[in-house]
Amino acid sequence: MEPDAKSRGGRPWSFDRDRAVETAMRLFWRHGYEGVSVGDLTKAIGIAPPSLYSAFGSKAGLYQEALNRYEESLGSLDMTPVASAATLAEAVRRLLEAAVRAVTDPDRERSCMVSSGMITCHPEHAALARDLAARRDAMRERIAQALRPFADTEEVRRLARHLAAVMQGISIQARDGATPAELQEIVEDLVAGVAARSSR
Known part of the structure; x- marks a missing residue:
């Protein structure tokens, strides 16, 4: 069919939704929500x-689909x-080293x-910012779940928040060019601190 042939919904018949979401994900990941226009x-x-x-x-709506794609395919740390x-x-080391690998992978x-998404934004995008905050909360809860076999509930809660903050900082420093x-x-400094606290 000719490239300009249209479906009744207005999209070209060759429209590939999966590819569109993947392309949008890469653009939003690289430039942020407000850094990507509809024209882009x-x-x-x-x-x-x-x-x-x-x-x-x-x-x-496309941004939220792109976030879902990211979390399903690339953004969920393997626990x-x-x-x-x-x-x-050792659990903390494995978690943080996985985070470092994820944000410094040359193919990504x-x-x-999620960690770096919409930290600040225009007020009209507040609903999207709340969605990102909820995704970060969910990530922190996954960290806590992974660490529950190693410490009591209060320590896990505190440490999960600390690790989520460190991982967010690692993401930002990686974007800024940290090797x-x-x-x-x-990672080494934090693991040393956890080991020292655990040995008391």
Whole structure:
């Protein structure tokens, strides 16, 4: 079919929703929500603005689909190695080293789309910012769940919040150009602190 042939919904018949969400995810990951315009999205995806609105409802709707794609495919830390750790310090090391690998992988953007997403934004985007905050809360809870075998509930709650803050900082420093070796220094310092506290 000719490239300009349209479906009744206004999208080209060749429109690939999966590819569109993947393309949008990469753009939002690299530039942030406010750093990507509808024009940027339609140009990269290869559709007209009415087609984008028909498919996703709005730029915000596409952003949320992109976030879902990110969490499903790239943004969810694998907690499996943590479960087999022998001590709390080792569990923390495995968790943080996985985070460093994720944000410094040369085949990916140098940050976490959720940790670094919409820290500040225009007031009209407050609902999206709340969604990102809820996703960060969920990430912190996953960290706490992974660490529960190694410490009591109060220590796990405190440590999970600390680790979530450190991981957020690692994401931002990676975006700013910190090397894996420099980020590993943060890991070593934190693991040493956990080990010392655990030995008391």
